[in-house]
Amino acid sequence: MHIRRLVTALTAVTVVLLAGCGTSAPSTTGSAPAPAAPSTLTVWYMTGSLPDDVAAGLKKDFEAAHPGTTVQYQVQQWDGIGEKLTTALAGDQPPDVLEIGNTQVAQYAAAGGLADLSDAVGSFDNSATWLPGLADPGKWENKTYGVPFYAGTRTVIYRTDMFADAGVKPPTSWDELLALGGPLRAKFGSDAKFMPLYLPGQQWYTLASLVWDEGGDLAVRNGDAWRGALESPQGQAGIARYQELYKALSGAPADTDEATPQQSEVMAQGSTAMMIGLPWELAGAVKAAPQLDGKLAVFVLPSKAAGKPAPPFVGGSDLAVPLGSDAPDLAKQFIAMVAGTGYQTKLAESGAIPNSSALSGAAKGNEVLQTSIEAAAVGRATPVDPAWSSVETAPNPLKDMLTQVLKGEPIPQAATAADDLIAQRMSS
Numbered sequence: 001m002h003i004r005r006l007v008t009a010l011t012a013v014t015v016v017l018l019a020g021c022g023t024s025a026p027s028t029t030g031s032a033p034a035p036a037a038p039s040t041l042t043v044w045y046m047t048g049s050l051p052d053d054v055a056a057g058l059k060k061d062f063e064a065a066h067p068g069t070t071v072q073y074q075v076q077q078w079d080g081i082g083e084k085l086t087t088a089l090a091g092d093q094p095p096d097v098l099e100i101g102n103t104q105v106a107q108y109a110a111a112g113g114l115a116d117l118s119d120a121v122g123s124f125d126n127s128a129t130w131l132p133g134l135a136d137p138g139k140w141e142n143k144t145y146g147v148p149f150y151a152g153t154r155t156v157i158y159r160t161d162m163f164a165d166a167g168v169k170p171p172t173s174w175d176e177l178l179a180l181g182g183p184l185r186a187k188f189g190s191d192a193k194f195m196p197l198y199l200p201g202q203q204w205y206t207l208a209s210l211v212w213d214e215g216g217d218l219a220v221r222n223g224d225a226w227r228g229a230l231e232s233p234q235g236q237a238g239i240a241r242y243q244e245l246y247k248a249l250s251g252a253p254a255d256t257d258e259a260t261p262q263q264s265e266v267m268a269q270g271s272t273a274m275m276i277g278l279p280w281e282l283a284g285a286v287k288a289a290p291q292l293d294g295k296l297a298v299f300v301l302p303s304k305a306a307g308k309p310a311p312p313f314v315g316g317s318d319l320a321v322p323l324g325s326d327a328p329d330l331a332k333q334f335i336a337m338v339a340g341t342g343y344q345t346k347l348a349e350s351g352a353i354p355n356s357s358a359l360s361g362a363a364k365g366n367e368v369l370q371t372s373i374e375a376a377a378v379g380r381a382t383p384v385d386p387a388w389s390s391v392e393t394a395p396n397p398l399k400d401m402l403t404q405v406l407k408g409e410p411i412p413q414a415a416t417a418a419d420d421l422i423a424q425r426m427s428s
Contacts, residue, residue, distance in 0.1 A: 039070060040070050040071075041069055041070070041072065041327055041331065042072045042074060042095040042097070043074070043095065044074050044075075044076050044095045045073065046075070046099050047077055047078070049099055050347075053350075054346050057346070058071075058337065058338065062337055071334070074095065076099075085098070085113075088322070089322050090113070091324070092324070093324075093326075094322035095322060096321065096330065097320075097325075097331045097335060098114075098319065098320045098321070099149060099317045099318075101318075102134050102314070102381055103388065103389070105137055105139075105146035106137065106139075106140045106384050107386040108320070109140035109145040109146075110140055111386075112323065113323055114145040114320045115321040115323045115328055115331075116143045116144070116145060117145060117146075117320075117321065117332065118143045118144045120336070121144050121147075123336065124147065124336050124339055125339065126340075126344075126355070129356045129357045129358040130148045131148060131151050131353075131355055131356065131376055131377065132314075132381075133315075133316070133376060133379040133380050133381045134146075134148035134151055134314065134381075136381060137318070137381045137382075138318045139384065140384070147318055147335050147339050148318055148319075148355035148356070149339065150316050150317060150344075150354065150355060151315070151316035151353040151354075151376045152278055152279070152314070152353060153375050153379050154205060154206070154301075155276070155298040155312070155371055155375055156177075156275075156299050156300070156301055157275050157276070157282045157285075157296055157297075157298050158170065158273060159272075159292075160295050160296065162187075162273045163184075163273070165188075166183045166186070166187040167183060168180055168183050168184065171299070172306060174241070174302050174303065178244065178248045180197075180273075181196045184196040184273050188271075188273070193269070193271040195249070195250055195251045195252065195271065196250075196274060197245070197272070197273065197274040198250065198263055198266050198267065198272045198275045199249065199250035199252055199276065200252040200253060200254075200256045200258055200263070201253060201255055201402055202257040202396075202399035202400075202402050202403060204402060205312075206242065206245075206276050207238060207242045207398060208313050208380075209301060210238040210239075210242055211230070212311040212380055213238065213241075213303050213310040214235075214237040214238045214241070215234045216232050216234025216238055217234075217235075217383070218383060218398070218422070219388075219391070219422050219426065220383075226422070227422070227423045228418055228419025228420065230401065230416075230418050235415055239401075239414075240411060243405055243406060243411070254403050257399060258275075258277065262281075263275045264282070264284030264285040264288065265285075265288055267281075267289075267296075268285045276301060279372060282298070282368065298368050298371045300312075300374065301375075309378055311379050311380050312378075312379045312380075313379065313380065313381070314376050314380060314381055319339065339355055341359065344359055344362070348362035348363050348369065348373075349362065353376050354373070357373075387427070388426065391422055397417075397418040397421035398418060400418070401418035
């Protein structure tokens with residue numbers, strides 16, 4: 001293959017990841033050689049993705065099914081992974097299997113670094129019921145480059161003891177959620193720091209959920225270009241609901257996000273009844289405040305349609321094969337084992353959201369995970385395009401728009417300005 005061109009394209013991807021600039025999608029020619037079966041299959045996965053016992057069992061089972069092959073794991077850190085991936089994909093000996101963040105697959109596929117797995121999809125377990133939030137971002141130009149690995153999604157984490165003391169239950173509708181503020185404040189309002197819901201003004205993942213629930217999107221394709229979609233009636237309705245939720249339940253700053261400070265630390269301080277977060281944030285709150293052990297549970301963010309969840313943002317990882325792998329067939333077979341029912345069930349038992357809605361039963365006995373699986377089944381990911389990451393790069397127009405609205409700027413004006421910035425970022 002044309003290594004110099006691949007280096008150039010993948011360097012552009014790294015710039016997108018680290019500096020927020022857009023990149024084009026150059027074509028590639030040629031294909032990877034197909035030498036004799038190797039003795040080693042090199043697998044990169046990210047720290048925390050595979051529990052040690054699951055990784056050991058996977059290695060043992062795969063090697064038993066493929067005599068003469070040794071699985072070699074290389075555990076990677078998220079910090080700096082973009083540059084490391086770029087270097088590896090452009091080199092002569094890339095790994096054979098890669099874990100990639102679901103929203104990053106399109107960037108590496110467009111740059112010519114990943115193998116097309118479309119022909120193998122039909123042979124994978126549960127491919128017809130893969131979570132859309134993992135499967136859709138794994139595609140580029142109608143071809144599959146990433147196979148769903150596991151998901152992560154947000155639910156509403158709440159204090160069961162506070163709910164019981166205030167005489168309220170988890171809501172099943174949007175109106176019920178908003179109505180929680182009254183009784184919770186009546187019971188705990190003597191604490192000047194109390195908030196029914198810790199919702200920082202710039203938590204754009206929740207905004208995305210509400211926009212999707214209205215039938216809108218963050219950006220849409222207009223011919224060959226992208227444009228922001230927040231000024232649409234559906235987009236504005238989603239923004240209005242975020243504003244409504246913030247005013248009804250939150251007292252958090254309008255100009256910070258969920259990481260500044262970490263909202264798990266805020267929950268641990270004891271003056272918050274709810275937060276919208278990931279499972280690890282629930283665990284983080286308990287670690288910081290052991291007295292919360294057994295006092296935290298979750299419910300889905302309600303849709304405007306009573307009894308249904310609003311579609312959450314689904315993060316997580318896909319598995320991919322570098323185009324330069326010297327063992328593409330073995331790599332596909334390894335991915336098939338990881339993505340299959342057996343090992344997806346093991347991942348669920350360890351606390352991960354499996355890659356298919358057909359595997360919801362794997363979480364029996366784990367209420368937090370079960371609720372997360374139900375939410376993920378209707379979840380979505382951000383627009384699938386290599387340039388989307390430039391939108392998330394600071395200053396993030398979604399975050400800035402939310403702060404402006406919460407401080408009084410009219411929604412139509414703020415939405416239009418954000419759309420203009422989104423269009424600029426995605427076309428640069």
